[in-house]
Amino acid sequence: MVQQPLISLTCRKDKSPLMDTSNDLVFDASVLSHERNIPNQFIWPSEETPKPDSTEELVVPLIDLSLYHSQETGLVRLVRSACEQHGFFQVVNHGIDPKLLQEAHRCAEMFFQMPLMEKQRAQRKQGESCGYASSFTGRFASKLPWKETLSFRFSDQKQKQKQSIVRDYFVDTLGEAYRHTGGIYQKYCEEMSRLSLDIMEVLGLSLGVDRAHYRAFFEGNDSIMRLNYYPPCQKPEQTLGTGPHCDPTSLTILHQDDVAGLQVYIDGKWRTIRPRANAFVALSNGRYKSCLHRAVVNSRVPRKSLAFFLCPQMDKVVKPPGQLIDAKNPRAYPDFTWSALLNFTQKHYRSDMKTLDAFTDWILRQGQKL
Numbered sequence: 306m307v308q309q310p311l312i313s314l315t316c317r318k319d320k321s322p323l324m325d326t327s328n329d330l331v332f333d334a335s336v337l338s339h340e341r342n343i344p345n346q347f348i349w350p351s352e353e354t355p356k357p358d359s360t361e362e363l364v365v366p367l368i369d370l371s372l373y374h375s376q377e378t379g380l381v382r383l384v385r386s387a388c389e390q391h392g393f394f395q396v397v398n399h400g401i402d403p404k405l406l407q408e409a410h411r412c413a414e415m416f417f418q419m420p421l422m423e424k425q426r427a428q429r430k431q432g433e434s435c436g437y438a439s440s441f442t443g444r445f446a447s448k449l450p451w452k453e454t455l456s457f458r459f460s461d462q463k464q465k466q467k468q469s470i471v472r473d474y475f476v477d478t479l480g481e482a483y484r485h486t487g488g489i490y491q492k493y494c495e496e497m498s499r500l501s502l503d504i505m506e507v508l509g510l511s512l513g514v515d516r517a518h519y520r521a522f523f524e525g526n527d528s529i530m531r532l533n534y535y536p537p538c539q540k541p542e543q544t545l546g547t548g549p550h551c552d553p554t555s556l557t558i559l560h561q562d563d564v565a566g567l568q569v570y571i572d573g574k575w576r577t578i579r580p581r582a583n584a585f586v587a588l589s590n591g592r593y594k595s596c597l598h599r600a601v602v603n604s605r606v607p608r609k610s611l612a613f614f615l616c617p618q619m620d621k622v623v624k625p626p627g628q629l630i631d632a633k634n635p636r637a638y639p640d641f642t643w644s645a646l647l648n649f650t651q652k653h654y655r656s657d658m659k660t661l662d663a664f665t666d667w668i669l670r671q672g673q674k675l
Contacts (some may be wrong), residue, residue, distance in 0.1 A: 346447055358575075359575035360565075365391075399500050408489050424453070435457050451536065457530055459528045471487055494613065500585070501615040514629065530614070534609055546599075551656070560586075561609075562610065564606055566601050568600070623640065
């Protein structure tokens with residue numbers, strides 16, 4: 306007997322004015338990854354789907370953090386150039402234990418290989434940023450991404466109850482059997498937070514801002530970790546693993562497995578970022594290029610990536626340093642809190658290349674005083 310795809314459509318009454326969530330669809334990767342014809346909800350317009358020339362590699366600079374103190378000027382120059390061109394660079398000699406990276410990927414694969422009902426124990430609730438999501442089917446009704454994710458919070462704050470927030474999430478949500486997995490991602494997030502502050506220090510220097518400015522702003526960060534899993538798709542030329550978008554967070558540190566799929570848009574075409582063992586891809590926003598990127602899938606093997614989204618504390622007011630404001634460079638965005646932007650992207654707007662502009666218009670229309 307041929308098992309049928311687990312797809313169900315139901316009407317929703319809580320449709321957002323800025324996001325179409327009129328249909329709910331259940332995405333079971335263990336079934337759909339073998340289907341010859343994919344559901345219409347996953348088919349993207351032909352002008353947005355992958356083309357053969359997008360496999361051309363984009364060579365991005367390697368930022369060797371071990372040279373930070375001995376060759377600071379050259380390192381800062383490389384970062385500035387990358388951020389002005391496309392916003393991507395790869396970080397090596399970062400001090401992250403390769404065994405930790407290997408175990409983090411193994412734990413991700415173990416989770417996503419579980420039956421759908423088991424993964425749904427961590428189901429992401431409508432309007433929230435954390436939990437398990439199978440293709441974000443609860444949020445969007447068309448142009449669905451061919452992927453599964455598991456997202457959870459990390460806190461760098463020193464209160465005792467927050468020092469094991471990741472491990473506790475796994476135990477409380479999935480059970481005692483996941484204490485090891487939770488401990489791995491607790492350690493991974495701690496290392497990502499440390500690395501993020503180092504990178505933000507370099508970014509500050511490259512902008513001409515005091516080296517301590519961004520480090521101080523993001524100490525005690527309230528960040529998000531996401532495990533991405535892109536199952537095989539029998540029609541990869543018709544869909545996308547992740548659609549074109551710019552991350553709404555401050556900095557993204559991504560670690561890919563050995564399967565290519567990450568692409569960045571530059572000079573009018575899509576280019577591929579080749580995976581490198583023990584290298585992290587850093588994406589930066591703000592005055593530098595807001596990186597338009599996407600992920601593609603293939604018909605043969607799954608792809609995994611680990612994404613750490615650096616975010617300030619929820620109530621922190623986000624505004625540019627005074628050194629970056631002058632007559633030639635006026636304020637581009639009003640002051641806002643991170644919690645307001647997160648709420649906007651989760652409940653009202655599907656992140657794309659115009660997220661900050663759309664958010665600015667939205668808060669001005671709402672008349673919010675942030």
